[in-house]
Amino acid sequence: MKKNNLPENKNLDLIRALIIKHKKNDHIFAGIGFFVIASLAVALLVLFLDLLINGYPKINLEFFSNFPSRKPEMAGILSAWMGSALVLFVTFFVAVPIGVAAGIYLEEYAKKGWFADLIEINVSNLAGVPSIIYGLLALGLFVYEFGMGQSILTAGLTLSLLMLPIVIVSTREAIRGIPVHIREAAFAVGATKWQVTWHHVIQYAMGGVLTGIIIGMARAIGETAPVITIGALTFIAFLPPSPVTEVAPFINFDWLDAGFTVLPIQMFNWISRPEHAFHINAAATGAVIIMLTLLMNGVAIKLRYNIRKKIKW
């Protein structure tokens, strides 16, 4: 029943058929994507749950406050988590300032040209180098050449090499995300390059930089190969000297020279034992590592969200 006498649009059916066909492609792609993501997520979840269920009987306060032991039911991860914490502490204080400064320099100050391109390619490649290579480099350079021994300092420096490219790349990306018109606004009122960098670039890039830092740290916490390569101990029943002391000057740096172990090595060590009881300890340690990683990622997401909320262009 036509309500008017306009000519009929003969193409209408054709157009509708076309739209349906095109939309089908959307659905197919979304379906494949969902399937891939879901299988990955499920695989990860199963792994984590497996560790958690196996290790569950061990995850309690004593597990964190006991040294490793020959008796599996007494063994804990005190020296391992302390070692991981101290190593990461060194890594953080080395990789963050150098990485952020390098990122800023490359993005803001370095002259664009073949040299900058060369550095750019190298930094991106470094992020993909297998971590054991860093271990070998550290063994030759830090342990033997510089005589720093198989210490917390050596491990911290090694992991900071691993983390540097991540921090540099994320700093550069965060800086690139700052719009030109915001920079120009700062220059237009007479700011110097340093003022623009300090008052604006660093502030606005902080969200992305923080994310890079935490992702880098989360990677460093699970690294095993380079730490084994430089010769971390596998069984250690003492703590490094405390970084804080009761007498002035209240801090000391002897711990930097101490031998140590880290969580993934402790886990590896227990896995290679024949007794089943140690495998439970290993599973518990694995669950702790994954929870730490998840926690750090959660903190990264929260921090980034808080910072982004204050920045809009």
Next chain:
Amino acid sequence: MVKKQEIIKAESRNFNFFYADGTHALKDINVPLYEKRITALIGPSGCGKSTFLRSFNRMHDLYPGNKYQGKIILNPDDTNILDKKVDAIEVRMRISMVFQKPNPFPKSIYENVAYGLRVRGENNKRMLDDKVEEALKGASLWNEVKDRLPDLAFNLSGGQQQRLCIARALATDPEIMLFDEPTSALDPIATVNIEELMSELKKKLTILIVTHNMQQAARISDYTAYMYLGKMIEFDETDIIFTNPSKKETEDYITGKFG
């Protein structure tokens, strides 16, 4: 045709500009900016208006390879602001700029206005407070924001943001203010506000504005320069440009036969 009592605040002389890729964007431009007058730059898009405007605060220095040739003289001291010996920062401290799209910093309203002063090393709270208030009043924004100075600037409306950018440019007492199509991203009411504000501002300082809105040029400017393909085709009092231009090209553009 220029009234005798006009004082030249700045003047470009045989000014040429080349972008790093070799584009010869401005060709032999000679234009005066008269003290406490509004000069409008009009012309079809791509003719070089922004390029010319941005030369006045040496914005092109930010990108390597750009080249100025000729002079832009700034009075009363007869300084050639394009001279390599003159620091670009000195120029930007004397000649401030408002951009096409409002571009407040993602900081508080207060810090946005105070920034030009902070850059100069001013940290005295009382002094900053006074200057911020004065600039916001000068940009007719004070009444709207006086109770929310610590709020983030991007929570303001587009028109308020643009007036905030004007306040930021005003806080440092510039001698000249540059506006690059300041209302093209704004609604009609916000546009009227900015236009009224500019007429107020010219009591204190000299203004150069790029606009592709000819009615706007006719409404607010005292002088108008018509540019085409990097050349200055005609410069005159705005009334004359819009009623009785001496060049055929200008007339064609004004009457909409072209462009």
